[in-house]
Amino acid sequence: MLCRETDSHNEKDVMAKPKIVICMGSSCFARGNEKTVEACENFLAERGLKDEVDVDLGASLCTGNCAEGPIVLVDGKVYKHVDPLVMRDILEATFPQKG
Ligand code: FES
Numbered sequence: 504m505l506c507r508e509t510d511s512h513n514e515k516d517v518m519a520k521p522k523i524v525i526c527m528g529s530s531c532f533a534r535g536n537e538k539t540v541e542a543c544e545n546f547l548a549e550r551g552l553k554d555e556v557d558v559d560l561g562a563s564l565c566t567g568n569c570a571e572g573p574i575v576l577v578d579g580k581v582y583k584h585v586d587p588l589v590m591r592d593i594l595e596a597t598f599p600q601k602g
Pocket residue numbers: 526527528529530531532564565566567568569570572573574
């Protein structure tokens with residue numbers, strides 16, 4: 504027997520855009536997350552993914568992991584010590600090139 508709520512929940516999940524949160528709290532900002540934002544934007548532009556991904560910069564001031572920053576979250580998974588090269592690796596793994 505299929506559960507309607509589960510089915511519609513799964514459909515909603517499939518349709519939701521992936522979400523990237525780049526912590527712009529003062530600690531992560533000072534540790535270089537503004538360069539990570541640039542790397543993220545460049546990657547998404549190169550891959551034509553700008554409209555496919557929700558990138559949140561403002562609403563997430565300090566995630567409480569300052570000592571391990573800069574912090575980036577991708578669909579709720581926390582990545583620590585992220586720099587532009589690590590950001591690119593995360594994005595490559597999250598959005599593998601098709602073909
Ligand atoms: S400023 Fe980013 S975790 Fe605190």
